[in-house]
Amino acid sequence: MREKDRYLWLVSGLITFAILIAVAVVPTVVAQPDTSTSEEYLQIFEEVFRYIENNYVDEVDPQVLFEGAMNGMFDTLDDPHSYFLDETDMDTLGLTTNGSFGGVGLTISKQRRANIEEADRDTPLYIEVVSPIEDTPAFKAGIIAGDLITNINGETTADFTIDDAVELIRGMPGTTVLLTIKRGRTNPFDVEVTRDLIEVPTVKFAMVADEFAYLKLTQFTPFTDDRVRDAFDFFDEQGYAGLILDLRNNGGGRLSSVVEISDMFLSEGTIVSTRSRVPIENEVFSADKRVLVPESVPIVVIINRGSASASEILAGALRDSGRAVVIGETSYGKGSVQKVRDFGEGGFRLTISRYYTPSGKNIDKIGIVPDTEIVEEELTEEEEESLGRLTESAAIAAFIRENPQPTRADIEGFIQELVDDDIIIEERLIQRLIRNEINRANNEYPVYDLEFDIVLQEAVRQLEEKLR
Numbered sequence: 001m002r003e004k005d006r007y008l009w010l011v012s013g014l015i016t017f018a019i020l021i022a023v024a025v026v027p028t029v030v031a032q033p034d035t036s037t038s039e040e041y042l043q044i045f046e047e048v049f050r051y052i053e054n055n056y057v058d059e060v061d062p063q064v065l066f067e068g069a070m071n072g073m074f075d076t077l078d079d080p081h082s083y084f085l086d087e088t089d090m091d092t093l094g095l096t097t098n099g100s101f102g103g104v105g106l107t108i109s110k111q112r113r114a115n116i117e118e119a120d121r122d123t124p125l126y127i128e129v130v131s132p133i134e135d136t137p138a139f140k141a142g143i144i145a146g147d148l149i150t151n152i153n154g155e156t157t158a159d160f161t162i163d164d165a166v167e168l169i170r171g172m173p174g175t176t177v178l179l180t181i182k183r184g185r186t187n188p189f190d191v192e193v194t195r196d197l198i199e200v201p202t203v204k205f206a207m208v209a210d211e212f213a214y215l216k217l218t219q220f221t222p223f224t225d226d227r228v229r230d231a232f233d234f235f236d237e238q239g240y241a242g243l244i245l246d247l248r249n250n251g252g253g254r255l256s257s258v259v260e261i262s263d264m265f266l267s268e269g270t271i272v273s274t275r276s277r278v279p280i281e282n283e284v285f286s287a288d289k290r291v292l293v294p295e296s297v298p299i300v301v302i303i304n305r306g307s308a309s310a311s312e313i314l315a316g317a318l319r320d321s322g323r324a325v326v327i328g329e330t331s332y333g334k335g336s337v338q339k340v341r342d343f344g345e346g347g348f349r350l351t352i353s354r355y356y357t358p359s360g361k362n363i364d365k366i367g368i369v370p371d372t373e374i375v376e377e378e379l380t381e382e383e384e385e386s387l388g389r390l391t392e393s394a395a396i397a398a399f400i401r402e403n404p405q406p407t408r409a410d411i412e413g414f415i416q417e418l419v420d421d422d423i424i425i426e427e428r429l430i431q432r433l434i435r436n437e438i439n440r441a442n443n444e445y446p447v448y449d450l451e452f453d454i455v456l457q458e459a460v461r462q463l464e465e466k467l468r
Contacts, residue, residue, distance in 0.1 A: 045069070049065060049066075049069070052065060053065065067084065067086055067346075070084040070348070071083075071084050071161070074348065075161075077351075079336075079351050080109045080110040080162060081109075081334070081336055081338050081349065081351050082338065082348070082349060082350045082351045083161060083162060083163060083348065083349055084163075084346070084348050085163070085340070085342075085346050085347045085348055085349060086163075086345075086346045087345035087346055088167070089163055089166075089167075089346070089347075090342060090345070090346055090347050102170055102171055102172055102173045102195050102196070102197055102198070103169055103170040103171070103195055103196075103198045104136060104137045104138040104141075104169055104170075104177060104179075104193045104195055104196070104198070105132055105133040105135075105136020105137055105138045105139055105196075105198050106129055106130075106131075106132055106133070106136075106138045106143065106169065107129070107130040107131045107132075107133065107251030107252075107306075107308070108127050108128065108129055108130060108149070108162060108165060108166070108169075109127075109128050109130050109162065110125060110127060110128065110160075110161065110162055111125040111126055111127070111128050111148070124150075124156070124158030124159075125158065126148040126149060126150050126157050126158060126182070127148070127149040127152075127157040127160060127162070127165045128146070128147075128148055128149075129143060129144065129145055129146065129147040129148070129149065130145060130251050130306060130308050130332055130334075131145045131249040131250070131251045131306030131307075131308065131332075132144065132145070132249060132306070133198065133218065133219070133249070133251070134204075134216075134218050134249060134445075135445050136196065136198055137193045137194055137195065137196050138193055139249075140436075140440050141191050141193050141391075142191070142391050142433075143179070143181065143191065143193075144183070144306075145249060145304065145305050145306030145332075146183070146305055147181050147182070147183050148181065148182040148183075149165065149179050149180065149181060150180045150181070150182050150188050151178075151179070151180035151188070152165060152168040152169060152177065152178070152179060152180075153168060153177060153178050154178065154180075155168070170195070171195050172195065173195050173196050173197045174194065174195065174196075175194070175195050176192050176193065176194050176195065177192070177193055177195060178190055178191075178192050178193075179191050179192075179193060181388075183384060183387075183388060184379070184381070184384045185381045185384060186381070186384040186385050186387075186388045187385065187388065189388040189389070189391060189392040190392060191391065191392070202217070202218065202219055202220075202221055202223055202224040202227045203215065203216070203217055203218070203224060203227035203228055203230075203231055204216040204218065204447045205231035205234060205235070205447065206447040206448065207235075207238050207240065208244065208448060208450060208456070208460065209450070209460050209464075211239075211240065211241040211242065212240060212241065212242045212243065212244055212460060212463055213231075213232075213235040213238070213240035213242070213243045213244065214244045214246065214447065214448055214456075215228070215231055215235075215243065215244070215245050215246065216246040216247075216248075216447065216448070217245070217246070217247055217250055217261070217311065217314075218249070218250055219250065219251070219252075219253050220250075220252060220253025220254050220257040220258045220261070220310040220311070221253055221254060221257060222254065222256075222257060224253070224257050224261065225257060225260040225261055225264075228261055228264065228292075229264075229292065232264075232292050232293070240297070241297070241463075241467055242297060242298045242299070242300070242463035242466065242467060243293060243297055243298070243299045243300070244299075244300050244302065244456070244459045244460070244463070245299060245300070245301045245302070245314075245318075245324070246302045246448075246456075247301060247302060247303050247307045247311040247314065247315055248302055248303060248304040248306060248307060248328065248455075249304065249306035249307070250306070250307050250308070250310075250311035251306065251308050251309065251311070252308050252309025252310040252311055252312075252334065253309070253310045254310065255272075255274075255310060255313070255337060255355075257310065258272075258310035258311070258313050258314050259271055259272065259285045259313075261314060262287065262313070262314050262317045262318070263287045263288060263290075263291075264291060264292035264293060265291060265292070265293050265299065265318060265323055265324075266287035266291065266317065266318070266321055266323060267287060267288075267289050267290075267291050267295065268286075268287055268288075268289065269286065269287055269321055269358060270284055270285070270286055270287075270317075270358040271285045271286060271287055271313070271317045271358070272285050272313045272316070272317060272355050272356065272357065272358070273285065273355065273356045274337055274353040274354065274355050274356070275353055275354055275355075275356060276352055276353035276354075278352065278353075281337075281352050281353045282353070295323075298324075298463055298466040298467070299318060299323060299324035299325075300324060300325055300326075300327060300459040300462050300463055301314075301315050301318055301319070301324045301325070301326045301327070302326075302327055302328045302455055302456070302459055303315050303326060303327075303328045303329070303330075303331045303368055303370060304328050304329045304331070304455075305329055305330065305331065305332055305367075306332065307328075307331040307332060307368070308331065308332035308333075308334040309332075309334040311331070312331050312332070312333075312334065312335070312363055312367070312368050313355060313357075315331065315368045316357035316358070316359075316361070316363065316368055317357065317358055319357075319368070319371070320357050320358040320359040320361075321358055325371045325372070325462065326368060326370045326371050326372075327370050327371060327372040327373075327374055327455060327458055327459060327462070328370050328373070328374055328375075328455050329370065329373060329374070329375045330367040330368065330369050330370065330373075331363070331367040331368040332367055333363055333364060333365045333366050333367035334364065335354050335355055335356075335362045335363045335364030335365075335366075336351045336353070336354050336355070336364055337351065337352060337353045337354070337355055338350060338351050338352065339352050372458065372462070374454065374455045374458050376454070377426075379425075382424055383424055383425050383426075386422070386423045386424045386425050387425055387429075389423065390418070390423055390425070390433075395418070396433055396434055396437045397437055397441075399414050399434070399437075400434070400437045400438055400441050401441070404438075404441065404442075405438075406434070406438075411431065411434060414434075415427060415430055415431075418430065428452065431452070432449070432452040435449070435451075435452065
């Protein structure tokens with residue numbers, strides 16, 4: 001049993017004990033629970049805390065009692081985005097905010113019971129991948145949005161908080177972490193990922209099909225708006241006629257950053273509003289008349305299930321205002337805003353409001369539904385099993401090591417070997433995996449892949465249609 005688990009067990013038992021001891025200490029409070037005030041509950045808590053500290057059979061560190069109680073309090077909120085932060089967590093958060101940290105490049109959450117299919121309600125709740133950050137070790141290892149991390153270095157994540165998972169996944173660059181992945185109905189498979197210094201990325205851009213600007217936002221940081229302006233300096237020089245805004249696998253970021261960027265496309269109206277039971281947190285963010293992108297330029301926004309939070313604000317604002325059409329697949333559905341408060345050496349992260357798109361919709365647990373849905377064809381259970389075996393075997397990496405620049409004949413021969421080994425996957429997907437591995441081996445990462453990206457192909461088609 002992990003040391004942390006032992007203390008959590010201790011605190012869980014203490015909660016039950018608190019109920020019993022409260023009967024003796026403050027019977028009037030227990031007898032009238034409906035009229036108890038928060039001050040009375042705090043009094044009970046303090047008395048139980050002191051009683052445990054002074055009378056438990058073994059000496060107990062007060063900090064352990066405090067942190068266990070704090071974790072338990074946040075757990076009762078049933079909100080994966082609200083949680084207690086100890087000193088280590090606060091240090092880690094500071095590293096992320098500053099723009100880099102040692103890890104594998106994953107945005108994660110904790111599964112919620114309400115999101116589990118009825119037939120699977122008895123299964124454990126694991127750590128879920130919201131999105132991999134592009135060009136990071138996790139992304140290169142083939143981990144995708146929606147994957148479940150069932151084990152980390154052999155430890156089950158069934159009882160893990162997000163903090164527990166982050167603590168094990170992050171570490172010194174160059175070291176490895178073993179993640180056990182469950183994808184769809186497949187059997188879990190192991191992926192060993194080498195940690196790296198994760199620099200929080202912001203913007204990628206290029207021209208596509210000669211006349212269209214391609215802008216990919218991978219994260220909303222304090223620097224994203226400046227990088228977007230740099231991109232449009234380039235696009236203006238190229239004389240772009242349309243814009244593709246790619247928000248796939250963008251896990252979000254700062255609210256202030258996405259508001260600033262949304263204002264570059266909108267000349268008026270609401271960008272997003274936040275609503276809370278605390279009046280000071282109720283805000284409406286509106287666009288001003290200054291725009292970076294002329295209204296004559298058509299925009300297509302691409303999202304997927306890895307698009308969350310701030311990226312959903314941007315997609316919702318552009319779609320609701322009629323400024324852009326949205327294509328791809330339904331986004332993740334994180335429609336809440338969190339604030340971090342520090343006290344002492346630790347702190348906490350708490351959901352303080354929900355945000356609403358210009359049309360008044362909150363998309364929490366729903367997501368942004370695209371105007372044109374384009375989803376890669378679902379793999380069958382047999383195909384998922386084959387993909388799991390292929391990933392775990394690292395056969396493609398071995399093939400590229402032997403054939404750094406494979407010819408078409410080399411690739412066709414390799415695909416036939418996979419077929420002979422009962423790897424049953426569509427040839428187009430295997431070719432795309434091979435292309436990605438070639439790029440990884442050569443440390444070359446194109447801004448986009450028009451040959452295999454069917455959603456990007458549709459975005460180009462729609463822009464061409466608008467300009468006819």
